[in-house]
Amino acid sequence: MKTDPYTLEIIKNALVSIGDEMFQTMARTSMSPIIYEALDFSVGITDARGELIAQGQGTTVLLAMIDSFVHDILAKFGDAIRQGDVFIGNDPYRGGGTHLSDFGIATPIFHDERLVAFAVNKAHWLDVGGAVPGSFSTNATEIFQEGIQMPICKIVEGGTLRQDILDIIVANIRVPQESVGDMWAGVAANGVAERRLRELFDKYGHDAVLRAKDELLDYGEAMVKHELAALPKGVFHAEDLIDDDGRSDEPLKVMVKITITDDKFVADFTGSAPQTMGPINNSRTGLTSAVRLIFKAITNPQVPANSGSFRPIEIICPDRTVFTAERPAPVSTYWETLMYGVDLIWRALAPHLPDRLGAGHMLSVCSVVFAGSHADTGKSTILVQPLVGGWGGHQGKDGESGQFAAADGETYNVPIEITEARYGVHVDQYAFHDEDGGHGEHRGGKGVVLDYRMRTDDFVVTGSFGRFKYPPWGMAGGGEGSPNHFDIIRADGTHEVHGKVTGAKVAKGDVVRMVTATGGGWGDPARRSKTALREDLRNGFLTADQIDRHYGGIDG
Known part of the structure; x- marks a missing residue:
């Protein structure tokens, strides 16, 4: 019935x-x-x-x-x-x-x-x-x-x-x-x-x-099958490099082959790097989440997530790769690799779905942990949070600024007031930065800079910022974005720059500066309108020097 x-x-x-x-x-x-x-x-x-x-x-x-x-x-x-x-x-x-x-x-x-x-x-x-x-x-x-x-x-x-x-x-x-x-x-x-x-x-x-x-x-x-019917049919490829695994400086190659038919969406990750000694390994379930995420984005995000809406998906990947790690591989920063599962499909299909997919975004969750004694209460405290950054430029529009990575979804930043009250650190600044990158007819959205100044001598800091070595990719002639990075500025003036760091000791007066990526640019920068460039200069998204070097100047 x-x-x-x-x-x-x-x-x-x-x-x-x-x-x-x-x-x-x-x-x-x-x-x-x-x-x-x-x-x-x-x-x-x-x-x-x-x-x-x-x-x-x-x-x-x-x-x-x-x-x-x-x-x-x-x-x-x-x-x-x-x-x-x-x-x-x-x-x-x-x-x-x-x-x-x-x-x-x-x-x-x-x-x-x-x-x-x-x-x-x-x-x-x-x-x-x-x-x-x-x-x-x-x-x-x-x-x-x-x-x-x-x-x-x-x-x-x-x-x-x-x-x-x-x-x-x-x-x-x-x-x-x-x-x-x-x-x-x-x-x-x-x-x-x-x-x-x-x-x-x-x-x-x-x-x-x-x-x-x-x-x-x-x-x-x-x-979902109704939406699948409207997607381009065929076989699409992409490959990329993960910065490193945290233990070795060697990059890890990952790849995907996407096959789209009238009723199937097949993602084949065969050929991707084997599971590694460092903790960027991802589980097979995590890979399934990655494919579901981007599949939902390119079909119809408004359809409620249920098992029926994911039936057309087929995932192929050998065991014991960085996407399908097995015990006892470490996995604590799994999100770095999971997001490459999303980004590879995104990159493979973006040229064929310009109305739905733009250039590359910050990719990494840029998660940080601060642990130490609260400056006012003396109690032990642990701060954990993800960070926002830039998304890539699109056909017809600039990328979004200060947004969470695709991995985060319905996620928010921890407000400054909560951070200072709960954890006893001081927030020096929280702003969009103007680092070079993401230039294009439609530029990449801007990443942020967030400074925490330590008020005690016993904090340790851990952070994982992927796309430190390989910035977000540009599209249709647009430039690469800027990298994510994690800086420690010591009270004596010394400055350390990291993509990944574990248990770094920081003392009173030291500043931990977290900088997230600008998204990739879309289209030839020479075609960016002068009106848009003047707005970028006025808003601090681009410097006069960047406009001269990448766009030929406002009056050129």
């Missing part, structure tokens, strides 16, 4: 709104700014088989983490899943895997004693142990240095907290109050989904909701 279209629409929107309500609950009840300010998490619901029904707002790198996490739960626990259970895990190599800092929490949902769904969230915890505060480094050589590993287990069993499991977690992390608080925020968000889904089943009945769910997945597939 078909569900009538009016009821289907009501149930469909109710399912999507459940994801949105989960998202708001998580943000409002968490204890860490990385969650309630930066929104570095994702939420969603699956059916009893682990098929993604709806995914709320959140970080786009987690687009494959919700359903794959549930698939692992079903494979491991099978008939031992009971009402009142809550599962937890952070295994990077299994379903839902990213790096150890991202903990998944899943709650099975029952109706009339039948398993009907799972509510899931995955969130970045401030610290999960390991060799350095913040639990990511740029020079780890194996997963054991990166923090506590939690294969999927029950943190709540039949409604009762597993105190032994919680004790293990608390004993292995540096800031248990914040991290455990975020864990309970995740449990609360899942609880909201559980209540709303039961209400939906009570109101419309078991069979009607399940029929509507199946039709919703089929609708997602049909909508």
Whole structure:
């Protein structure tokens, strides 16, 4: 039987709104700014088989983490899943895997004693142990240095907290109050989904909701295939170089072959570098997220994310590459490689989809960790946050300035007021920079410069800024963007410039300057209008010297 279209629409929107309500609950009840300010998490619901029904707002790198996490739960626990259970895990190599800092929490949902769904969230915890505060480094050589590993287990069993499991977690992390608080925020968000889904089943009945769910997945597939039909057909290639793995200065070559047919989108990463000793390795689930992300962007971003909407995707990649790493490879800065999975497809298709894809953007999350004593309270503190930067120029418009990388999605910066109050550092400046790069008829969007001045002598700093050596690519004759970089300006005037740094000691009066990329330019700079150049000069996006060198001057 078909569900009538009016009821289907009501149930469909109710399912999507459940994801949105989960998202708001998580943000409002968490204890860490990385969650309630930066929104570095994702939420969603699956059916009893682990098929993604709806995914709320959140970080786009987690687009494959919700359903794959549930698939692992079903494979491991099978008939031992009971009402009142809550599962937890952070295994990077299994379903839902990213790096150890991202903990998944899943709650099975029952109706009339039948398993009907799972509510899931995955969130970045401030610290999960390991060799350095913040639990990511740029020079780890194996997963054991990166923090506590939690294969999927029950943190709540039949409604009762597993105190032994919680004790293990608390004993292995540096800031248990914040991290455990975020864990309970995740449990609360899942609880909201559980209540709303039961209400939906009570109101419309078991069979009607399940029929509507199946039709919703089929609708997602049909909508995406309609968009797929409009894409150019054929085989498209791209390759690039990752700066390094954090342990060696050697670049890593990565590549993709995209095949688009009327009903398939095949991404083949065969030939990419093998997994490496440094921590830029990415999991196969992460690669799936990368492909889903760019596929959604070039088809129809407005179609709700569900398993149906991703059915046309096929991913090919051998095991044990930098895109499909296996234990015990370190993975704490996995996002650097995951984003190359996005960017390679972007680069391959941009010339054929100029109305949808521009030149290269900042790519890296440019994530930083500051750990030390608060200058005013003396308490230990850990600051974790991503940074904004520039996107590439487009056909017909300049690139966007001061935006998060495509990996971040519904993410925000931590406000200066929160940074200074919570972490005891002083913010000297937060502004767009005018570094050379991104020149074109439509220039790349500008990156930012953000200066933190230390107020105590015991801080250590870790940062991973990809595209330090290989800036964002230009398009249609546009120039390369400027690189991401991480500078330490000592109180004695010495100046260090890094792409990656782990546990660097900084003292009172030292300034940590974080500079993000300007996006690649689009089109010949000689064709940029004089009006636009005058505006660039007035706004400080370009200097008079840059206009003379790259554009022939305003009056030329």
